[in-house]
Structure formats: C-alpha cells, structure tokens
Amino acid sequence: MKKIIAAIDFSDASFNALSYAAYLANAFNSTLIVVHAYTDTNAIDDMPVDEIFKSEFDLQKANYNFLVAQMEGVVRKFTVKIKGIVKEGKTIPVLNKIAKEENASLLVLGMKGRGKSSSVFGSTTTSMIGKTTLPMIIVPENASYQPYENIVIAVDFKETKPAYKFKVLNEIIKKYDPFLEVLNVQKKNSKLTPEMIAGKIATGLQWEKYNHSFNIVENDDVGEGINNFLKTHPADLVGMVARKHGLLEGLFTRSNTKKMSKQSSVPLLIMHAPKESTI
DSSP: OOEEEEEOOSSHHHHHHHHHHHHHHHHHTOEEEEEEEEOTTOOOTTSOOOSOOOSHHHHHHHHHHHHHHHHHHHHHHOOOEEEEEEEESOHHHHHHHHHHHHTOSEEEEEEOOTTOOSSSTTHHHHHHHTSOOSOEEEEETTOOOOOOSEEEEEOOTTOSSOGGGOHHHHHHHHHHOOEEEEEEEEOTTOOOOHHHHHHHHHHHHHTTTSSEEEEEEEOSSHHHHHHHHHHHSOOSEEEEEEBOOOSSOOSSBHHHHHHHHHHOSSOEEEEEOOOOOOO
C-alpha cells in the first residue's frame, strides 16, 4: 500500500481513525494523506474557534492550521511520510477526487457511536460505501489499532470476485500472517442450492493455502450473525465484499455492509466487487 488516505472532520472519531491510519502507514511504509473537506455551512463542532470567519480564505486557513497541528502530532509519534489536503466541497466527491489523483490504495474513515450525529461522519462513512471503488477501513470510535492476529472474512458462496482475490487483503495477510476465520452466514433453515453447494466447495478450496478455519452460522440478519460470531471468536479486523448486485441478489449487499459498519466494534475492511450485469 503506497498511499493511505485518512479523512478527518475534526471529531474524536476521525482523530481516532487518523491514529489508526498512521499505524497502518507506519507498518507498510506508506505515505499518509490526511484530507479535510469543508463547506462554508459546515458546523465545526470539535474545532476551537474563537472568532467568526470573515471570508472563505479565513475559514480555509483555520482548517489548514488545525489540520497541520494534528499532523505534527502524528509525525512526533510515527516515522511516516505525511501530507495534508484541505479542500472546499462535499466530503465524498472530494475524497474520490483526491483518491484518484493520488492513486491511493486505501481509505480510512471513522465511525461515530450510536446517537452521536454532530459531525459529518456516520452518514458520510456509510454513504461512502456505495460511492467509491477504493478499499475502505471503517474504524469505530471505540476501536484502536491492534496488529492483525485474527481476521474474520465474511464470504458469500455466490460472490463472483471472492475476497481472497483483493490486493489490499492479500497485502495485509502477507504482512501480518493472521489466522483467518472464514465465515458464511446462512438464513435459518435454508437449503443449499446446487449453485451454493458448488460455491461452498470452491470457497473451501480458495482458502486452503491460508492458515484458516471455515465456519457457517445461521441467522436471518447478516450483521447480527457476524456480530454474534465475533462474541466467541474475537477478531482484530472484519473483511467484507460490498456487492453491486443485479437480479441475483447475494447475501452480502451494500445494505448489510452499511449495517455492519454501524453495529461493529471491530474495524471493518470493505472491498468493492465489480458491478454485475443486470441483463
């Protein structure tokens, strides 16, 4: 991973995500790009503002100065290459534009806890899932970086591009050599179709070269099924593929990855599968 983007909105959740991204950048010797997007109507809840800004330039300067202060804290703690970008505009378009310009490998965002909606993070983070193809790590506000010793990989037997094929996941596995809990969540009392049986066999073969276990649990709610599994199988990261589904809607859809990002207390790696044909 040559470049990692950490998006911040000056909330505690985003500062926590910045710290998490700095640990990753340090581990992979990546350049850390810290991005703050703002509009002239943004409420800057956690930024110390002692005056009313008289112009857009004043606001941008204040944003940048505060960003630099946070970056200086990162530099003191880590030996990472770091750059900061402050840009006016809505968060999602700004992040997508910068990710493309920088050829970034990974995007790290924070997720505020339930009932904490004072910052743009939360709705923006879950919306970003459906509006980027860049791999994302969503960091819950109460989560901290831990070297990846155990990773849960949620798999769908119908997935056209399985999780093991994604570059970012392979880089993480190569770097940390974690134990992988490969997990499939099935609806209660569901019967496996011939297609799903074939997918199950293929999935087992796909993960053979990794240090792993294969698990199938029953739950009508995917997010609940994964979270229940995490209670007895602690993990440092959960990986999921966000599918752009067509007529054949799979178990792991964008609605489920969004739900997981809100419910999980474990950082969530989201990888984006190619768009499927609807013909």
